[in-house]
Amino acid sequence: MKAVQLTAHGAPGQFRIAELPNLIAGPGEVVVAVRACGLNHLDLWLEEGNLPIPIQLPRTPGSEVAGQIIQTGPGIGAWKAGDRVAVQSNLFCGQCEFCERGQESLCLRGQLLGVDRDGGFAEQVLVPERSLVRLPDQVSYECSAALTLAGSTAMHMLTDRVEIQPGNWVLVVGGASGVGSAAIQIARGLSARVIATASNDAKKALALKLGAEQVVDPVSEAWPAEVRKLTGKRGVDVVVEHVGGTILEQSLNCLARGGTIVTCGATASRDVQLNLWPLFVKEHRLVGSYGRTRRDLVSTLDWAAAGKLQAVIDRAVGLSETPAAFAALRNRTVLGKAVVVP
Ligand SMILES: [Zn+2]
Incomplete structure (x- = not known):
């Protein structure tokens, strides 16, 4: 599968399009074929190395994933290949005191998709089952990728x-x-x-x-x-x-x-x-206010399905044009959202 990798920090950073082995879902995980992934200011901070956490390179950025499940790992009953999903990119443990209270944005073991682990500017992404939200039929992949993180x-x-x-x-x-x-x-x-x-x-x-x-x-x-x-x-x-x-x-x-x-x-x-x-x-x-809970993501998609929340898409580009989309966001020439469609 193809993936955009950040290989060196900077403004602009250095990117390459890598050919990587297909992903394999472990217990409690699914592999999602990325249909669209939105670009956010978070991605620029990752590119620049301007985050107060250590980043391992190379890293595939991209937090705002919409796609279709292509493989489910052992122990997953609620989802199957072909399901349309959006991903809650604040990956949460589901077990700490804050997660138990439904405050997943405060998770003690939280990880950011596309920062702490490889994200969605790729043909495939590996995510935990608990981060999945069903994508309503009325909401397109591109619309989801333009709404789910920022929205x-x-x-x-x-x-x-x-x-x-x-x-x-x-x-x-x-x-x-x-x-x-x-x-x-x-x-x-x-x-x-x-x-x-x-x-x-x-x-x-x-x-x-x-x-x-x-x-x-x-x-x-x-x-x-x-x-x-x-x-x-x-x-x-x-x-x-x-x-x-x-x-x-x-x-x-x-x-x-x-x-x-x-x-x-x-x-x-x-x-x-x-x-x-x-x-x-x-x-x-x-x-x-930090990120979102899974419940916020469900509400966002419900509002979108009901026509109360419209995505504002400035441009949709292929994987190879991802670095150019980063540059456009940095230069503040993006009106609404840039979306990468692998
Ligand atoms: Zn937690």
Whole structure:
């Protein structure tokens, strides 16, 4: 089988297309023929070696897998060859105290598919049975690969980590990104009013099309004042944040009293300066959100099957074009998602 392997870190890193032996499923495992795999900022961090965990090279990246089971290992009864599946890429042990409580995103022995072990930019991938979710007939492989990681990240943020009330104002940072485009739709599905940030006309148009009622440009330093103005000087109840750095600092100025910033990433910078005075005086919350649970993935696919969550696919490319897709994501020329179709 063919697989894209990262052989040296860098920006760009070095890749090769390798011919590897077919995978064999052990006990509790299945081999999935990858039909589509989405590209995420996580893949760029892996490429650059910019993750606070040791990475063994060569490594096949790719976390957002949709495909068809081609082999089941011993002890697997619920699945068979030919089944259409999506994979929960936060691989969890199913046994630790957090997994037992259904908080798989906090698993003590969690592994990231495509980081800690070989992922989906390949013709085949080996995954544990417990990470599988059935792909509804109405959801295509490409749609799943464009939604399941970014979409379920947004689902986890908006349904597990914060509580959205109908009529709440939600600010979605980076409204045209993978997480942002899903967060706009989920917030609207929860009857919230949405303001998004977007930095060019195409991204603004996309955010509006997905359901944002206003879009502000974060390049202007005054954008938090604009958000306050749009909400009648009140501010927003929730900010969906994944950029970090200055944008997170400025997002604090967009919050209403009692408001919450929920953050799942830091693509610009992991360091922020925090003024504690407004944080405690206005009873703000800064909430972390990591990955998803299997339940979030099921909800995401259910929303997609019901037509409430659309995938925004910028491009679908073959395995050999994977490095070019990495470059496009780094250069911020991807609107929505890039998907690799092996
Ligand atoms: Zn666990």
